[in-house]
Amino acid sequence: MATRAIRSTVKTRQRQLGKASQGMISFLLIGPAVVYLFVWMLVPLAMTIYYSFRNYNLIRPTFTGWAGIANYANVLADPDFLSAFINTLVLVVASLILTILFGLFFAVLYNNEHVFGRNILRTFAASPFFIMPVVTGLIWSNLMMNPSFGLLAALWRGLGLVPIDFLAQFPMPSLVGIVTWQWTPFAMLVLLASLSGVPEDLKEAAGLDGAGAWKTFRHIVLPQLGRPLYAVVMLESIFFLVIFGQIYVTTSGGPGTATTNLPYYIYLQAFSAYNIGAASAGAIFAVILANIVAIFLVRMIYSNIQEEA
Amino acid sequence: MAVVELSNVGKRYPGAESLAVEDFNLTSEDGEFVVLVGPSGCGKTTTMRMIAGLEEHTEGAIKIGGRDVTGVAPKDRDIAMVFQSYALYPHMTVRDNMAFSLKLKKYAKSDIKKRVDDAAAVLGIEPLLDRKPRALSGGQRQRVALGRAIVRQPQVFLMDEPLSNLDAKLRVDMRAEIVKLHRKLGVTTFYVTHDQTEAMTMGQRIAVMKDGLVQQIDSPNTLYQHPANLFVAGFIGTPSMNFLTAEVSDNGQALSGPDFQLATDGPRRSVLADHGQTQVWAGIRPEHLHLSDSESADNRMQGQVEVVEPLGAMTMIQVLIGDTRVTAQIKPHQMVAMGDTVTLGCPSDKLYLFDKDSEMTLHGIDIGQSDAH
Incomplete structure (x- = not known):
């Protein structure tokens, strides 16, 4: 009895030791990634927080010291900041809705084996996603939307209409259009992969159960796309919150502040007004906004997964 | 409905x-x-x-x-x-x-x-x-x-x-x-x-x-x-029916091939006589084969036992007759070992006959004709 007890404690001991050394190994393996993340994410964040409480203006280099919450107060009092905040939300929400609707449409289209040449079409449809944001902006502002030389202007003239200067007359809708053009392929690719994963016999069973094409899609196929849709929403909102390149090369945030979003506002504060303190305060607001969106989305995804499990 | x-x-x-x-x-x-x-x-x-x-x-x-x-x-x-x-x-x-x-x-x-x-x-x-x-x-x-x-x-x-x-x-x-x-x-x-x-x-x-x-x-x-x-004969029933290529001799009186000799009964004799071909497929279900002692029996197939599978209620053996592997179902108390030479017998009225080329039955049953419900 006693020896058996001793033996079992020895065994537990060995097991515990094994566990400890295993923990050590996994820590060592994860360590570099953790250090990397720490250096590249937490340090800049800490510096931004630090600057946001300092007087730091490149035009007045002698004016230093702690600013308290003055930077935050100034940013909040700035009407441009409010409009940048609203512009950001408009850009994110409108682009999200449009990319998902178009993405879903094209995914369903190219998933249908009766569509002629769908493999080639699919490749073409995916290509905008592989173009850099700045190039996308240049293509649209110069090749497409330029009121004198653009393709759209030629089209309008061909129809006997007066060409529209899209970026000047409809700056935000134009920007949403550009972003949608670039990001629809992303939504399409993710949804296409999920669509082709929906088993054929599920659709056949629904057909035998009396569902037509639309009801099969609505009740059987679409519910299978829940997770990929959430993934698309989450990733796209993160990327849409930080859109900069397309704005920089098309409208430069104008006319006025019509297309100035938070990243562009921060850029203007830092590199146009040279007010690093105010820019940092604005950046903190942007971080808070991003976190609210992220928490909101993670919650939604989590509850969705819970419900399915 | x-x-x-x-x-x-x-x-x-x-x-x-x-x-x-x-x-x-x-x-x-x-x-x-x-x-x-x-x-x-x-x-x-x-x-x-x-x-x-x-x-x-x-x-x-x-x-x-x-x-x-x-x-x-x-x-x-x-x-x-x-x-x-x-x-x-x-x-x-x-x-x-x-x-x-x-x-x-x-x-x-x-x-x-x-x-x-x-x-x-x-x-x-x-x-x-x-x-x-x-x-x-x-x-x-x-x-x-x-x-x-x-x-x-x-x-x-x-x-x-x-x-x-x-x-x-x-x-x-x-x-x-x-x-x-x-x-x-x-x-x-x-x-x-x-x-x-x-x-x-x-x-x-x-x-x-x-x-x-x-x-x-x-x-x-x-x-x-x-x-x-x-x-159909091979697909329906487990284990599958055995098929042997047989020479028709004596105007349908007997079927023979390497290591086997099968006598036919009256109905089969007339079927074979009508058919008139020299070669046919002979089919025998494993459950209709039995171990036979007498060398002189009319129906006998002789060969070496290759596989013995005792299943409890019965024993399945595979015997090489000529170059065809024939499965037979025997009683569990009949002791047979691998490598033994055995003689198998089968009742003449359990023989199935099929045309050598078309593989259709010679017993006059047409495809799709149903006789029982």
Whole structure:
């Protein structure tokens, strides 16, 4: 009895030791990634927080010291900041809705084996996603939307209409259009992969159960796309919150502040007004906004997964 | 409940040279249990999918309850199908799975509830109604799939290898249960399987198919006793029938070949005499072979035992006769060892004879002619 007890404690001991050394190994393996993340994410964040409480203006280099919450107060009092905040939300929400609707449409289209040449079409449809944001902006502002030389202007003239200067007359809708053009392929690719994963016999069973094409899609196929849709929403909102390149090369945030979003506002504060303190305060607001969106989305995804499990 | 009538039904896939299913003729009785059986690629599933409307038939006509369903969408054919994979909707509870078709038909809520509850009671799945399919075992999913089919009270049930994903024991249980369910509901049922045991135990009538062609449509016993050709004879029954190439001698009095000599009885003698060919296929079922002592017997086959498989109630042995491996079923107390030379005998009236080239039976039974129900 006693020896058996001793033996079992020895065994537990060995097991515990094994566990400890295993923990050590996994820590060592994860360590570099953790250090990397720490250096590249937490340090800049800490510096931004630090600057946001300092007087730091490149035009007045002698004016230093702690600013308290003055930077935050100034940013909040700035009407441009409010409009940048609203512009950001408009850009994110409108682009999200449009990319998902178009993405879903094209995914369903190219998933249908009766569509002629769908493999080639699919490749073409995916290509905008592989173009850099700045190039996308240049293509649209110069090749497409330029009121004198653009393709759209030629089209309008061909129809006997007066060409529209899209970026000047409809700056935000134009920007949403550009972003949608670039990001629809992303939504399409993710949804296409999920669509082709929906088993054929599920659709056949629904057909035998009396569902037509639309009801099969609505009740059987679409519910299978829940997770990929959430993934698309989450990733796209993160990327849409930080859109900069397309704005920089098309409208430069104008006319006025019509297309100035938070990243562009921060850029203007830092590199146009040279007010690093105010820019940092604005950046903190942007971080808070991003976190609210992220928490909101993670919650939604989590509850969705819970419900399915 | 309805009669399903297939006349000269065929399927040609676009670009394919030959037909996937050719000239299929079958008229079910009302409430009959019809099994389509054959090796994979024989066209049995295609035939069923044509009845369902999931595939369009390219030749002939299909009538369900007297109505020609050519061009009619699956949803308007009033049939229910149980899929091999069950095809349960993963995001819906069992109740919603079963209610889906009724909801689409806009039945009253109370009606739907009653019919789902009734079907669940028949199948014994009431405790599972609020679960999702992924929380169910294979057998439970199978029941839900059946429930989803019976809740609609369709004219015809189609079942596409519904038991092939279950383990062996559960398969035997579900087999009996489906048969019981069919007796209770009395709905015309088409059942596809590649398993001849399933076909024999479940079917009232069995259509044996090969390479898109129906080989024979008959009751289980007729298929076993009067196979129309070599393929049906070998496909129905386990272990399979043994086939030997035999020389006809003495005007049909005897059949012989390397290491065997078989005497024929009166009817077979006249069949062979009429046939007039010098070579035929002789078929003998393993259960009709026995160990024989006498060297002088009329029917004897001699060879070396290659395999001995004791199964408890009986023992299967494989004996090399000439260069053909012959399986025989012997009694368990008969001790035979590998390498022994044994003599097998068989009653003359248990011999099956088939034409050497066409492989058709010589016993005068035509394909598709049915003599028992």
